[in-house]
Amino acid sequence: MCGIAGIIQFVPHNRDSAMAQITNMADTMAHRGPDEQGVYVDDHAALGHKRLRIIDLSTGQQPMASQDQTLHIVFNGEVYNFQEIKKELVRKNYRFSTTSDTEVVLNAYIEWKEACVKKFNGMFAFAIWDSRKKTLFAARDRVGKKPFYYFWDGKRFAFASELKAILAAGLSQKKIDPKALDCYFSFGYIPVPYSIYDDISKLPSAHTLTLTSDGLNLKKYWHLDFGSTRDLTMDQASDRLTELLYDAVKLRLISDVPLGAFLSGGIDSSLVVSFMAKISSQPVATHTIGFDETGFNELPAAGMVADFLKTDHHQFIVNPDASQTLEKIAAFFDEPFADSSALPTWHVCRMAGKNVTVALSGDGGDEGFGGYTFRYLPHQMESRLRLVLPAVLRTPLFSLIGALYPAGPGLPRFLRLKTIFENLAVSDAQAFYNDLIWLRQKIRQNLYAKGFMDALKGFTPAETVMPVYQKSSGTDPVSRSQHTDIQCYMTDDVLVKVDRMSMAHSLEVRNPLLDYRILEFAAALPLHLKVKNGSGKRLLRHLAAKHLPPQIIDLPKQGFAIPAAHWLRKDLNTFAHDHIFNSEVVLSCMNPAQLHTLWSRHQQGRADHSVLLWGLMMLGLWEKQFHKGPLQ
Template sequence: MCGIAGLVVAPGQPAPSLALGQRMTEVIAHRGPDDTGIHHDQRALLGMRRLAIIDVAGSHQPLYGADRRVALVFNGEIYNYRELRRELEAAGHVFHTQGDTEVILQAYLRWGADAFTRLDGMFGVAIWDTRSGELLLARDRLGEKPLYYTANAQRILFGSELKSLLQSPDCPREIDPDALRAYLTYGYVPCPRSIFRDVHKLPPGHLLRVCNGQVSLHRYWQPSMGPKLQLSQTEAAEQLETLLDQAVSSRLVADVPFGAFLSGGLDSSTVVALMARRMQRPVKTFTIGFSEDAYNELDDARRVARHLGTEHHELVVQPDAVGLLDKLVFHFDEPFADASAVPTYLVSELAAQHVKMVLTGDGGDELFGGYDRYLKLMTLERSGALRKPAALALSMAGAIVPDPLGKRLGRIGERMRLPFAQRYLSGVALTRPDTASALRAGAGGAQHYDLPLLHQAGSDLGAGDSVLDRAVAIDLQSYLPDDILVKLDRMAMAASLEGRSPFLATSLVEFALRLPESLRVRDGRGKHLLREVAAPWLPPRAISKPKQGFGVPLPAWFRGPLRALAADTFASRSFRERGLIDPAAADGLLAEHLSGAVDHSEPLWQVLCLERWARTFLDAPAGAA
């Protein structure tokens, strides 16, 4: 696990500054405290920071081909590198290290860009090939590792984190209004945009080629929802158990201590159970809890830890949300309002005291239909031809029935009248369109859920007519890479910890997405097949436990520790003059929340994170972020 950054200029342009390369790598030192390196020539800078997990003493980067005409920097892990190495050695390639980085290099030298179709792993890769004068950037299939870039005819800047690009004075810093709209609705900026106009995220499963100032984007992989597998439940369960075991086993390759995040829910418990089957010593597991019962999963995690005999570490926290906020803002680079980043960072800090790598349960909900919103949408869609009359009836009932039930009925009716993509996205959004629109300074007009940034995501994945498949297809290209995996990467890397997600193994993803709906959702509950497979390994509560999520007590925080910070921030001159948020709308939300009449904690968190981000990244001079 590392961080990469770099700059390549077009022919005839001034040579890149080594000092810039040093700043670009130094600002992401948290991603790789173990080693650093920079390639520098008349046209290119390739820098990296290394967190050594495999081949600790070797695999220094940048790594070069035998004639030093090809240079590579790499962030991530390749889980099938041993198999690829054997194939390459059989073809005559000679290796000088024991790690996975050189496998990528030798694979590129043999197969060119087709090498990335052979990799099973998480990665952001940059290859500078002086033979062709071409820069190649590549990102893993599902977006586990990040990669930003900004390009013009003179140069391309790239990096694992946006803050590396911002070390260059000519990196664009103009806010993209569509990205801001998306953030105020969903709490994150969807790929391929970033918060800055003309700065982009390389989409998952894509390559970017830059040659003589010309930039081209190519997709090398995409998930497919079909054709559906024709298997009995017994056959499907046997295959799933094999694939899960292979996915976990391949992610246990490390030359440093490792463990796992454990919430006590089905996904993380399944991963830990499979780790325990493979390991000769107890698995180190890590859990964070809160004093508020509704947000505390410690008892569930303890139950699984006892059942599996893990070496369990836990911490009940009264987190300093005020003190943490600016740290989180710095590490996310863009406005990001998923408040579960707080416990994710805290459990990463806890784990980093004991290990350098952890396995997680991320991805299980998308693969096996685990989100409650999937089930609600499926119920909503079953109304079919009755949807419009039902929507009208609910809207009328909402106008008559007293609050809060009336508001709830009215909103269900409103959702039922929307087109499919908007109906689904209304369940993903943190903030209602009218609230998000009111917050936007000078926005004018109504805002809708059908942002083109999101609603076309998944449209080319062959999702067909299945409601579940269509929703999952959207999540695979938006919520998973732009929220869930961003949160894991940035918060783990902030603690110099590597996170690996076995559920995102390519073979497992391709299998799960082709399962018929009946093997994913049954009797009003998701993850049917996964529950059947994991039942013999886990205590009954882990199988039956309702999905809880990694939540935080935001409503109470805004009436407690965050109250003064929010009030002071909203009253500040910088906030009121910045022009991103309507101050009166923010004041109104805070007043209503403090009165106890309405829970506005999520939009308040969005506004607070946005302003703290602006102070860090907009008010700072270039190169000081």
């Protein structure tokens, strides 16, 4: 893994100034690449690179130049099939002076131009500057594992792996984007293409970017097809997935540095470790974390899997006195990020980083194979009911019932139907969006300050999610939900969390279940092999039964969860209160009376507002480190 940065302008710049600027940008990302630093500067471009050496430890320095010195590349990530592509290029008479995948990417671009990205199986963000044609070509991997921020004001273009590096260039006006904040309050993360600042954007996953003197052009190069279903039996699908997963894991074991895995105790990471154990000649180094609180401890399950697979197992108990760690976490995200599982991810990355430089994880199993049944199954049921009743009857009927039905966590679980009634009044896409957000429309209107609502000018976060759902090639509500989760939640939350927390500890994380071939295979599975009779990830469970202890196959999903509601009432009470109610950004967006009511109800145990309160606390922490003053 690495950190990349660059500045391009078509009017010649001062080389000394550009050198200082690009050096400052690269220095902010020292954690991403502690092993080496390189820069390239000409009259129009400055490129910077911080390297974490994984493959080709002695050569492969960047920025790397083509043989004729007209192209220069900065590359972050890994192309796992680079040896296969290299053989093809050698047959075309290309010569190589390193054993790195970076040189393969550069020569692949020379040979196939922008179509080169379709050949790459990996995680990457890179930029190639053509000093002769005065063009920049950049790309991001299919699911957005590696980040790419950019600034463009029509005259100057800057890019980097992290937002703080662009801020170090001194180009941004640092004006908070109210749309980004609205999305953050609804999802807990800021989705593509937004960033917290209105003049900095994110390149979407599976996109290329071309910059010329005529302007900027973005193009999507990969679409995940959920519309072409294969007619497979469970055994046929299991055999094919075994082949794909074996190859995906094998490719991700290529490394010149120590390698291990995360082990949460769930079937996804456990399956990955089981395939690693089959391929590796040495015991796999596995890492997991847990908590003392009842119901938030996967150490026993992870230990059971580790014993079964005979791994070199390491475990760590997280201390709820998390305030100092949370401040560090906020610093590495650069913009507000509210997923509380970032805390255990920080700890497992810190622990793994002491033993290995590369770790494999099980991320992607839920999104690819239908694991989020707590959302998918109700959504499927609601969709079937919508087909029974015409909208002209359904909308007014369930709108009225939903408005009148009590909302009470005190009700028995089987009577908590208000959300379902409200969802039945709207479309599938709107209902899916409703199930994602923290703040439904009525709560949002009551909680937001008038000035903040006015600044949004009618925008709602639905504009970032519903079009993805509506344009999905999925033929059923579960497939459309999966498609949307992969493009939105997984890319902008899960993978952001893993990238920032692993890079904070100079650790590279690889995700076999996100191999694009496995995602394409999973997308084409018939629905009954993913979700049926209240069970999700049916194919993964079937496969896991052949490779793992039977006791873990049907364990409830937990992952790296934390007891956030309890911590906010006890150990983090004062810390959270201070960062929420002393935040000028929070108080400029929220109605103070409503916010105090939410806080009080949570502290009294009358409601669980931990998701929103955690998000507001993290916003306050971000503001303390990056932004002074209220929303502009």
